[in-house]
Amino acid sequence: MAGKRSIFEDVGAPSAPRAAPKGGMIEGGRSKGGRRAIRIWLMVIFAMVAAMVAVGGLTRMTDSGLSITQWNPIMGALPPLNTADWMHQFTLYKQSPQYKILNHGMELSQFKVIFWWEWSHRNLGRAVGLVWGLGFLFFWLTKRIPAGYTPRLLWLGALGGLQGLIGWWMVSSGLHGRMITVASYRLATHLGLAFIILGFSAWYIFLLGRKEAELIQARRARDPAMMTMGSILVGMVFVQLILGALTAGIDAGRYFPTWPDMNGRFFPADAFQVSGGPWYLAFFENAGLVQFDHRIWAYTLVTFTLIAAWMARRSAQGAIRFAFVAVACWALVQMTLGIFTALYAAPLELSSVHQLGAIVLWVLVLRARNMAQFPRVGSIRKGTA
Numbered sequence: 105m106a107g108k109r110s111i112f113e114d115v116g117a118p119s120a121p122r123a124a125p126k127g128g129m130i131e132g133g134r135s136k137g138g139r140r141a142i143r144i145w146l147m148v149i150f151a152m153v154a155a156m157v158a159v160g161g162l163t164r165m166t167d168s169g170l171s172i173t174q175w176n177p178i179m180g181a182l183p184p185l186n187t188a189d190w191m192h193q194f195t196l197y198k199q200s201p202q203y204k205i206l207n208h209g210m211e212l213s214q215f216k217v218i219f220w221w222e223w224s225h226r227n228l229g230r231a232v233g234l235v236w237g238l239g240f241l242f243f244w245l246t247k248r249i250p251a252g253y254t255p256r257l258l259w260l261g262a263l264g265g266l267q268g269l270i271g272w273w274m275v276s277s278g279l280h281g282r283m284i285t286v287a288s289y290r291l292a293t294h295l296g297l298a299f300i301i302l303g304f305s306a307w308y309i310f311l312l313g314r315k316e317a318e319l320i321q322a323r324r325a326r327d328p329a330m331m332t333m334g335s336i337l338v339g340m341v342f343v344q345l346i347l348g349a350l351t352a353g354i355d356a357g358r359y360f361p362t363w364p365d366m367n368g369r370f371f372p373a374d375a376f377q378v379s380g381g382p383w384y385l386a387f388f389e390n391a392g393l394v395q396f397d398h399r400i401w402a403y404t405l406v407t408f409t410l411i412a413a414w415m416a417r418r419s420a421q422g423a424i425r426f427a428f429v430a431v432a433c434w435a436l437v438q439m440t441l442g443i444f445t446a447l448y449a450a451p452l453e454l455s456s457v458h459q460l461g462a463i464v465l466w467v468l469v470l471r472a473r474n475m476a477q478f479p480r481v482g483s484i485r486k487g488t489a
Contacts, residue, residue, distance in 0.1 A: 138243060138246075138248025138249060138250060139250055139312050139315075140312075141243070141248065142239075142243055142248070142249065142250070142253070142257075142312060143308075143309055143312040143313060145235075145239045145243075146305050146308055146309050146312070147309060148235060149232060149235060149236060149239075149260070149305055150302060150305040150306060150309065152228065152231060152232045152235065153232060153298060153301055153302055153305065154302065154460075154463050155228060156225065156228045156229060156232065156298065157295070157298050157299075157302075157459065157463065158456060158459065158460060159221070159224055159225045159228055160225050160294075160295070160298070161352065161455065161456060161459045162221060162452065162456060163221045163222055163224075163225045164286075164291065164352055164353070165352070165450075165452055165455055165456075166217075166218060166221055166452070167202070167206070167218065167284075167285065168217075168218035168219070168221035168222050169221075169222055169225075169274075169275060169278070169285075169286055170197075170200055170202045170222075170275060170278045170279065170284075170285070170286070171193075171197055171215065171218040171219045171221070171222045172193070172197075172219065172222045172223065172226070172275075173196045173197055173199070173200055173275075173279055174196065175272040175275070175276075177230070177268065180226065181227060181230055183220075183223055184219075190212060190216070191212070193215075193219060194212055194215050197215060197219075200278075200279055201278070201279070201280065201281060201282055201283050201284055202278065202283070202284045202285070205282060205284050206284045226271075229264075229267070229268060229271065232264060233261075233264055233265070233268070236260065236261050236264055237261070240257055240258070240261060243257075250312075250316070253308070253312075256304075256308060257308075259304065260301065260304055260305065260308075263297065263300065263301050263304070264301065266297065267294070267297050267298065267301065270290075270293055270294050270297055271294055273290060274286045274287070274290040274291055274293070274294045277290050285353070285354075286353070287353075288349075288350050288353025288354050288388050288389065288394075289350070289353075289388050291349055291350075291352070291353040292346045292349035292350050292353060294349075295345065295346075295349040296342070296345065296346050296349065299342065299345050299463075299466055302463065302466060302467075303338075303466065303470055306466075306467050306470050306471075307470060307474060310470075310471065310474045310478075311474075311478075314478070319478050321481075322478040322479055322480065322481065323477065323478060325420075325421065325479050325481050326476060326477050326478065326479060327419050327420075327421065327424055327476045327479065329415065330412070330415065330416055330419055330424055330428065330472075330476035331473065331476040331477050333411075333412045333415060333416075333428075333476075334412075334428075334469070334472050334473030334474075334476045334477075335473060336408065337405075337408060337409065337412060337431065337469045337472070337473070338469055338470060338473055340401075340404070340405050340408060341405065341465060341466055341469050342466075343401060344398070344401050344402060344405055344462075345462055345466070347394070347397050347398040347401055348398060348459075348462060350387075350388060350394050350397075350398075351394050351395055351398045352455070354388075354389060354391055354394060355391070355450070356391035356392075356394040356395040356398075357395060357445060357446055357449070357450035357455070358449045358450045359391045359392065359395065360372065360391075360392065360395055360446065361446060361447055361448065361449045362446075362447070363443050363446055363447055366392065366395070366396065366399075371396060372392025372393065372395070372396055373392070374390075374392065375390055375392045375393040375396065376390065376393065377390065378390055395446070398442075399442075399446075402438075402439050402442055403439075405435060406432075406435045406436060406439050409428075409431050409432040409435040410432050412428045412431065412432065412472075413428045413429045413431070413432035415428075416428035416429065419479075421475075421479040421480070421481065423475050423479055423480040424472075424475050424476055424479050427468075427471055427472035427475040427476075428472045430468050430471075430472070431465070431468045431469050431472050434461075434464055434465050434468050435465060437461065438458070438461045438462065438464075438465050441454070441457060441458045441461050442458055445458045
């Protein structure tokens with residue numbers, strides 16, 4: 105082999121030139137150029153899912169979610185195209201408990217308004233699935249998926265498919281008996297899964313924004329204490345998201361337009377009373393108890409974000425310190441939005457902003473957790489430490 109020395113060769117004797125070592129072994133191949141493209145693709149998916157969450161919230165707040173009473177994943181993408189189609193959809197809706205109890209006598213023009221909200225929400229879901237499917241197929245066929253990311257991207261697709269099933273499971277809960285809205289715990293499941301999808305998408309976006317070699321190096325400088333605090337905050341924010349979904353699911357935000365008390369009391373009256381059910385259902389169905397839980401957990405969460413920001417000041421990495429301070433600052437903003445949403449009895453505009461604020465908080469806390477595990481090591485000379 106060229107360049108190989110004999111054991112008897114004089115050390116100072118010249119030898120054949122050796123080939124220079126090749127760099128980029130960790131990220132070599134066609135997948136090297138795929139990181140940026142896949143990251144942009146995931147950003148598009150994230151934005152679409154965030155839009156779905158926003159439209160879904162408006163669909164819920166306008167009581168539009170039960171306007172389409174059938175689940176047709178393929179042909180349902182087409183809206184009614186003529187008067188006969190519209191009358192068919194309206195006739196189906198008239199058979200629902202919501203129409204009979206809440207909207208009896210509704211005109212076709214009024215039905216069209218709630219129909220378009222639900223149709224838009226469902227079609228956004230179809231669009232997300234299409235963007236994921238076409239994108240994954242392209243990156244896979246062109247071998248641009250970095251090592252280890254194929255199962256991650258398939259996992260996102262599986263979660264998206266599951267979300268469609270859970271969406272119909274949620275809608276079906278409001279189509280029988282005397283239900284005029286979807287079941288709140290099913291709504292919470294649906295929204296919770298949406299945030300899980302957003303969470304995995306954001307995490308992959310964070311990782312793909314840096315080279316694999318940089319991530320390996322950054323892992324050595326990780327901050328275990330802040331990683332633990334970040335994990336705790338991720339769990340706490342997710343619980344608050346679920347509590348918010350339960351609050352929206354039964355319109356609990358419209359019943360106690362006072363703060364810091366709840367209609368003159370610290371703890372709402374009749375908090376554990378539920379019509380026709382056991383007491384523990386109050387955690388899902390009693391407006392007072394559901395909103396109380398949402399408020400108290402918000403105070404607890406904000407307190408923990410402030411503790412985390414205080415702990416982060418000891419970190420050697422400026423990026424970690426900044427990430428946790430950002431979480432604490434936005435948690436205070438989000439709590440303020442929640443207070444005004446309650447004071448004004450959850451109007452459509454404020455409720456929507458509050459929900460979008462939850463997405464921002466979710467991303468920030470995931471970012472802080474990611475930064476604690478993969479810190480961006482600064483430079484003392486450049487003043488970035």
